Amino acid sequence: MSTFLWVIFPYICLAIFVVGHVWRYQYDKFGWTTRSSQLYESKLLRIGSPLFHFGMLGVVAGHFLGLVIPQSLTDRLGLSHEAYHIIALAGGIPAGIAAVVGLAILVYRRRTVGPVFSATTVNDKVMYAVLALVIFLGMWNTIAGSLLTIGGEYNYRDGVSPWFRQIFWFQPDASLMEGAPLGFQLHAFLAFVLFAMWPFTRLVHVFSAPIGYFTRPYIVYRSRDSRPGAATGTRAPKRGWEKVG
Amino acid sequence: MRVMAQMAMVMNLDKCIGCHTCSVTCKQAWTNRSGMEYVWFNNVETRPGLGYPRSYEDQEEWKGGWVRTPAGRLKLRSGGRLNRLLNIFSNPKMPSIQDYYEPWTYDYETLLNAPAQENFPVAVPHSLISGKQMNVEWSANWDDDLGGSRQHAAKDPMLKGIEDKVKMEFDETFMFYLPRICEHCLNPSCAAACPSGAIYKREEDGIVLVDQDKCRGWRMCVTGCPYKKVYFNHKTGKAEKCTFCYPRIEVGIPTVCAETCVGRLRYIGLMLYDADKVLDAASVEDDHDLYEAQRAVFLDPHDPVVQREAEAAGIPGDWIEAAKKSPVWKLISEYKVALPLHPEYRTMPMVWYIPPLSPVVDVIKDTGYDAEDHGNLFAAIDALRIPVEYLANLFTAGDPAPVDLVLRKLAAMRSYMRDINLGRDPQAHIPEAVGMTEEQMYEMFRLLAIAKYDERYVIPSAHGEEAHALEETATDCPVSDYDDELMELSGPFGEGSGRGSATPVAVENFRMLQTRQTSDTLVAGGAKRGRVNLLNWDGKGVPAGMFPDSEKDASVATVDGPAQLDGPHARPDNTAGSDGKVT
Numbered sequence: 001m002s003t004f005l006w007v008i009f010p011y012i013c014l015a016i017f018v019v020g021h022v023w024r025y026q027y028d029k030f031g032w033t034t035r036s037s038q039l040y041e042s043k044l045l046r047i048g049s050p051l052f053h054f055g056m057l058g059v060v061a062g063h064f065l066g067l068v069i070p071q072s073l074t075d076r077l078g079l080s081h082e083a084y085h086i087i088a089l090a091g092g093i094p095a096g097i098a099a100v101v102g103l104a105i106l107v108y109r110r111r112t113v114g115p116v117f118s119a120t121t122v123n124d125k126v127m128y129a130v131l132a133l134v135i136f137l138g139m140w141n142t143i144a145g146s147l148l149t150i151g152g153e154y155n156y157r158d159g160v161s162p163w164f165r166q167i168f169w170f171q172p173d174a175s176l177m178e179g180a181p182l183g184f185q186l187h188a189f190l191a192f193v194l195f196a197m198w199p200f201t202r203l204v205h206v207f208s209a210p211i212g213y214f215t216r217p218y219i220v221y222r223s224r225d226s227r228p229g230a231a232t233g234t235r236a237p238k239r240g241w242e243k244v245g
Numbered sequence: 246m247r248v249m250a251q252m253a254m255v256m257n258l259d260k261c262i263g264c265h266t267c268s269v270t271c272k273q274a275w276t277n278r279s280g281m282e283y284v285w286f287n288n289v290e291t292r293p294g295l296g297y298p299r300s301y302e303d304q305e306e307w308k309g310g311w312v313r314t315p316a317g318r319l320k321l322r323s324g325g326r327l328n329r330l331l332n333i334f335s336n337p338k339m340p341s342i343q344d345y346y347e348p349w350t351y352d353y354e355t356l357l358n359a360p361a362q363e364n365f366p367v368a369v370p371h372s373l374i375s376g377k378q379m380n381v382e383w384s385a386n387w388d389d390d391l392g393g394s395r396q397h398a399a400k401d402p403m404l405k406g407i408e409d410k411v412k413m414e415f416d417e418t419f420m421f422y423l424p425r426i427c428e429h430c431l432n433p434s435c436a437a438a439c440p441s442g443a444i445y446k447r448e449e450d451g452i453v454l455v456d457q458d459k460c461r462g463w464r465m466c467v468t469g470c471p472y473k474k475v476y477f478n479h480k481t482g483k484a485e486k487c488t489f490c491y492p493r494i495e496v497g498i499p500t501v502c503a504e505t506c507v508g509r510l511r512y513i514g515l516m517l518y519d520a521d522k523v524l525d526a527a528s529v530e531d532d533h534d535l536y537e538a539q540r541a542v543f544l545d546p547h548d549p550v551v552q553r554e555a556e557a558a559g560i561p562g563d564w565i566e567a568a569k570k571s572p573v574w575k576l577i578s579e580y581k582v583a584l585p586l587h588p589e590y591r592t593m594p595m596v597w598y599i600p601p602l603s604p605v606v607d608v609i610k611d612t613g614y615d616a617e618d619h620g621n622l623f624a625a626i627d628a629l630r631i632p633v634e635y636l637a638n639l640f641t642a643g644d645p646a647p648v649d650l651v652l653r654k655l656a657a658m659r660s661y662m663r664d665i666n667l668g669r670d671p672q673a674h675i676p677e678a679v680g681m682t683e684e685q686m687y688e689m690f691r692l693l694a695i696a697k698y699d700e701r702y703v704i705p706s707a708h709g710e711e712a713h714a715l716e717e718t719a720t721d722c723p724v725s726d727y728d729d730e731l732m733e734l735s736g737p738f739g740e741g742s743g744r745g746s747a748t749p750v751a752v753e754n755f756r757m758l759q760t761r762q763t764s765d766t767l768v769a770g771g772a773k774r775g776r777v778n779l780l781n782w783d784g785k786g787v788p789a790g791m792f793p794d795s796e797k798d799a800s801v802a803t804v805d806g807p808a809q810l811d812g813p814h815a816r817p818d819n820t821a822g823s824d825g826k827v828t
Contacts, residue, residue, distance in 0.1 A: 029458035033482035036462050038335060039342050040374065040479070046335045053334040114375035115342075119479070208461040210333075210440030214326055218437035220445040222456075224495075224707065 005189065006174040010167055013192040020199030021207065034205040040115035044105055052102025058095025059138070062088065067164045071157040081155075089147060096139050103132060127201040130194050137187040145183060154181050160188060247520040248544060248555040250564055251431065251451030251595055252494055252513065252704070253573045254503070255583045256424055257693055258601040259655070260510035263390065263422035265289050267502035267511075271426075274501045275488070280480025282348030282373045285385050286487035287502045289424045293401040293635065294388045296423075298344045301473040302587070303402040308338045309471030310434050310590030311527065319528050319591060321438055323468050330440060338468045339477075346383040348373040374479075391420050403638040407631060419604030419632045423639075426502060427474040427487035428586065428594030429453045431518065431542070432527045435486070438469025444484070449707065450515075451595065452489045460484050471590040497706035512692075514571030514703045515564060516595065517544040517555055527591045532642035535588035542593070543578055546571070567705035572692055573597070580681070580689045582651050584640035599693070600640055600648055602655040604632040617663045619675050622656035654679045654689075662690050 025032065038045055066088060074084055107128065110116050144150045163176040177185060198204065271287040290296045304310060308323040323329065323338060351368035359366035372379040388397040398404075429446075433453050436444040443459035444466055446452070455466075455475070462482040466475040475486045490500035494513075498504065503511035519542055526538040544551040546568035555565050568574065576583040576599065583597040605625045609616040616622070626633065626649060633652065637645040661675040661683075676686040692700065 030481070030483070033460065033462035035482040036464055036477070037479070038339055038464060039477050042335070042339065042341050046337065049334040114377060115372075118375060205461060208441065210330065210442075210461070210463065212442065213330060213440045216442050219433060220436055220439075220442050221448050222445040223448045224450075 002174045002178050005185075006163065006177040007172050009189070010172070010192050013196040014167070016196040017198055020196075021204065024199045024204060032204055032208065033202075034208075035119075035202050037110075037116045037119055040119070041109060041113045044109040044113070048102050048105030048109060050102070051098045052106055055095050055098030055100070055102050058091065059099055059135075062092045062095060065091075066156065067161050070161070070165065084157075085146070089142070092142055093147070096135075096142060099135060100139060103135060107132070123201055127194075127197055127203065130190060130197060131203075134187060134190045134194055137183055137190065141181075141183045141187055145181065154184065156180070156184060160184055164188075246544075246551075246554050248517055248551065248558045248560060249451065249520045250449065250555075250560050250568065251516045251518055252429070252489060253451075253516045253571075253577075253595040253597070254426070254489075254500075255512040255573050255576045255597045255599065257510040257512075257599040258421055258423065259599065259603050260508040261289070261422040261424060261601075262508055263289055263291065264507055265386070266505050266507050267424055268385075270505040271487075271502050274490070276485075278480075279373075280478040281476070281485065283342060283345045283385075284476040284478070284485065286474070286476075287424065287426045288385055289422050291386075291389050291391055291398075292421055292423050292639070293398040293404055294391070294394070295397050295400060296425075297385045298340045298473050299383070300400060300402050301340075301471075304471055304590070306338075307340070307471070307473070308468060309473065310469075310587075310592055311432070311437075313528055313530065313591065317528055317530070319432075319524070321434055321469060322471075323438065323465075329438065329465055333440065333463055333465075336464045336468055339464050340467070340473065342374060342479075343383070346385060346387070347379060349379055349381060403635060405638075407634050407638075419607065419635075421601040421603060423586075423598070424502070425472065425474070425586070426500075426596060427453065427489070428472055428592065428596045429487075429489055430595060431520075431523045431539075431593035432591065433470075434590070434592050435466040435470040435475045438465040439463070439484075440465055444475075444486075447491075450489075450491075450494065452491050452494070453486070454488060454491065455484050455486055457481075457483055457485075471587065471592065472594075494704055495707040497704045499702040499704060503702065509701065512572040512576060512696075512701050514573035515546075515568040515705065516571065516573055516577070517546050517551060517560070517565075517568050518542045519544055523593060527593055532589045533644040535591065536585060536641050536644070536647055539585060539588060539593050540578060540581075543574070545578070546574065561705075561708060564705045567703050570703045572696065572701055572703060575689075575692060580654065580685065580692075582654055582689070584647060584651060586640060587642070588640075589642035598640060599655070600636045600651055602652050602659070605629055605652060605656070606659075617660050619657055619660035619678070622660065623653060623678075626652045626656065650679070654681065657681070658686055658690050658693070661686055662694075 071084075079087075110120055110128075141156075145154055159176045159180045163172055163174075166172040166176075177188065180188075194203075267287045268285055268289055272285060275286055276284045285297065288297050296302060301307060301309075304322060310322055311319045312322045314320050321329075324332075349370045349372050352371055353368050356366050356368050369378055370381050371377065388394060391398055429452055431451070433444070433446060436446060436453060439460075440463045441459050441461045443456045443461070445454060445456065447454065460483040462477070462484070464477055464484070466484050466486075467473070467477055469475075470486075475484050477483075478485050490502075493500060493504075499511075499513050503513055522542045526542045527535075529535060529538045544555075546552065546555075546565060552565055555568075556562070573583075577597055582599050584600060585594045585597050587594065602622075605622065606616045608629055609621055609625050614621050630645075633645050633648050634643075636652075637643050637648045641647045657675045657679045661671060664671050665687075671683060673683055676683050681689070
C-alpha cells in the first residue's frame with residue numbers, strides 16, 4: 001500500500017500531468033485560457049485575485065525552497081536549522097494567509113455573484129475543492145506542525161523533501177513518507193491528485209504566464225498563413241476535440 | 246522606406262441616416278453567438294452622446310491608447326510592460342458588463358402560453374448573463390437620436406470645454422451619427438497591450454486580428470484599445486474584435502457593414518504607407534500635428550519611386566494598381582476631406598471620416614436663408630463654432646482649422662454643383678476659394694455622390710497562386726467544403742469531424758456577389774451559365790437552371806444523386822469558386 005501511495009501513484013499523476021498538458025495543448029489551444037469572469041464582477045476580484053495569485057506565487061517559491069533545495073546545501077552555506085525555520089515561516093505564513101484569504105474572497109464571489117456562479121462548471125467546482133483542501137492542509141502543516149508544534153515537531157526536510165527529490169531520480173523511498181505525520185501525507189497525496197487534474201482544468205493558464213511580453217516588440221506583424229485550412233481562428237477543428245460553443 | 250499596404254475605410258458622415266443596418270448585418274454575420282451578446286463590432290452612435298461602451302472616449306477614466314512621455318517616447322496610457330503584468334490578475338481598468346449593457350431576452354413563453362385573461366400578458370426581460378429577471382436600463386443605443394439627451398448627451402466626453410455653449414441651445418443645435426468599427430490602426434495599442442502576443446497586424450493588408458489559439462484571456466487589449474473595439478467573449482474567455490471581414494476582403498468583396506450600408510457612405514481601398522515612419526509620426530509633440538503627421542506617413546501610389554519600393558517590398562502589381570485607384574487615397578490625400586477619428590490616441594487609426602456638413606446646413610435652412618449658397622455656408626461655418634469645435638474634438642484632437650477647411654470644401658462642392666445641375670455656368674472661383682480645381686471638385690462630387698460599387702470598393706483580392714487556401718474560394722478539394730456544406734456536416738468520424746466541418750465565414754462568395762451586382766435581373770446569372778442562386782431567387786416560379794433540361798432528364802435519370810451536381814448545367818451557384826478562376 002505504501003509503495004502504491006508514495007511511488008506508483010505519484011508517477012501516475014505526474015505522467016498524466018505531462019502527457020495531459022501536451023495533449024491539451026495539441027488539441028485544445030482554443031480552450032487554453034484563464035476563463036476570466038472579470039466582465040461580470042470587478043470589485044471583489046480586484047481584491048481577491050491579486051491576493052490569491054501573489055500569495056500562491058509566494059507559496060510556490062516557498063515549496064521550491066523547502067522541497068528542492070536539500071538541507072545539506074543550506075547547512076553547508078552556514079544556515080542553521082533555526083534560521084531556516086524562521087525564514088520559512090516568515091515568508092510562508094504571510095504568503096499562505098494571502099492565498100487563503102484571497103481564495104476565500106474568490107470562492108465567496110463565485111458563490112454569491114449570480115453570473116459568476118452560473119459560469120462555474122462542475123470541473124471548476126471539483127478543482128476548487130481539491131485546491132482548497134491542499135492549501136488548507138498546507139496551512140495546517142505550517143501553523144500546527146511547524147509553528148505551534150502540535151503533535152511534536154516534524155522536520156519535513158528529513159522526510160518529505162528527500163522523497164520528493166527522489167521522485168525525479170526515479171528512486172523514491174516510500175518509507176520516508178510513511179514516517180511523516182498524517183497532515184503531510186494528506187497534503188502530498190492531494191497535491192498529486194491536483195497535478196493529475198491540472199491539464200484538464202482551467203489551471204492550465206499557469207503555463208501561459210506571459211514572460212515573453214518583456215522581450216517581444218510591441219506590435220506583432222504576421223503574414224497571412226497560406227497553408228490550406230490554416231486561416232487564423234477559423235481552421236477546421238482537429239479531430240479528437242469537441243467543438244466549443 | 247519600408248512600404249506596406251493597409252486596407253482602409255472612409256465613411257461619409259453626411260450620408261449616414263443612423264439606420265443601424267451595418268450594425269445588424271455585422272452582428273448577424275459575426276457576433277450572434279452566446280458569449281458575444283453584448284458585442285457590436287460595428288455600432289452607430291448618435292453624437293453628441295455617450296457612445297458605446299458608455300463614455301469610452303474618456304481616457305482619463307479608461308486609460309486607452311498611447312501617451313507621449315516628456316522624453317518623446319510612446320507609452321501605453323495604462324502603463325508599461327511590468328506594470329501590466331503586475332496587474333494581470335485583475336485588470337483595474339476593464340469596463341464591466343454594465344458599462345456595455347447587460348444583454349437580455351424576453352420570456353416569450355408566457356405570451357405564447359397565456360390563457361384568455363382580463364389583463365394583457367407581458368413578456369418579462371431576462372438577463373442573458375445571469376438568467377434572472379432584470380430591468381432594462383441601458384443598451385448599445387440607449388441615447389439613440391438624442392434620446393434622454395439632457396441626462397446622457399450632456400456627459401459626452403467630447404463636450405468638455407464647450408459644454409456650456411452646447412447646453413444653451415441644445416434643442417436647436419446639431420446631431421449626427423457616427424458608425425464605428427475597429428480602426429485597424431497602424432500603431433495598434435491593443436496589440437501592444439496583449440501579454441500573449443495574440444493580437445497581430447497582417448503584413449499583407451494591415452488587418453488587425455486576434456489569434457484565437459494564442460489568446461489566453463488576460464483582457465489587457467480591452468483596456469489598451471481607446472476605441473473599446475476589442476471585446477471579451479465571456480463564454481470562451483477570449484478576446485474578439487472586428488476582422489474587417491478578412492475572408493471577404495481576401496476575395497475582393499467589401500466588408501458586410503459596407504456591403505449592406507443603405508446610405509452607400511462607406512469607401513474601402515488600399516493605402517500604401519511607410520512603416521518606418523509610423524512610430525515617429527505617432528510621437529509628434531503637439532496633438533494637433535498628429536493628423537498631418539499621419540497623412541505624411543502615407544505614400545503616393547502614383548509616385549514611381551514608391552511603386553518601385555513597393556514592388557521591392559513584395560507588394561504585387563495588382564495591389565499597386567488598386568492603390569492608385571483607391572477611393573480612400575483620394576478622400577484622404579487628394580481631396581483631403583477625410584479625417585481620422587481621435588488622432589490624439591496616437592494609434593494611427595485607419596478608418597477615417599468625412600465630417601458632416603449637415604449641422605451647418607440645417608441651421609441655415611431653419612433661418613430661412615439659402616442653404617446651398619456658398620457665401621451663406623462659408624459664413625455659417627465661421628459663425629457656428631459649436632459644431633466645428635465639437636467635430637474638431639472628434640477628428641483633429643481639437644484643432645478647428647482642418648475641420649473648418651473640410652466643411653468649406655463640402656460647402657463649396659454643394660453650391661458649385663448646384664449651378665451645374667441647374668444648367669447655370671459653373672463658377673470657377675468657388676472651388677478656388679477652397680484650393681481646388683474645377684475638375685477636382687467635380688471628381689470629388691462624383692466619388693461622394695454617385696460613385697458605383699466598383700468605385701467605392703477597390704479591393705484587390707489576395708493572390709491567385711494562394712487562392713486555394715482562402716476561406717471563401719475553397720478550390721483545394723472540389724468535393725469537400727461547399728458541396729459537403731450543403732448536405733451534411735460530416736466527416737469520416739461522424740458529424741462534426743474532419744475537414745468537412747469547416748464553416749465558411751461568409752455564405753455568399755465572390756462570384757455570386759459579382760453576378761448579383763452586375764446583372765439587372767432579380768434572378769441573376771442563372772440562365773447564362775446554367776447556374777442558379779437560390780439566395781437571390783425571388784420566389785416566383787422555378788428558378789432558371791435549377792433543374793436540367795427536360796430532354797436531358799432521360800439520360801441523367803439513371804445517374805445517382807451527387808453525380809447530378811457534377812454537370813456544368815446543374816451546379817448550384819455556391820460552388821462557383823471551385824472553377825479556380827478567382828484571381
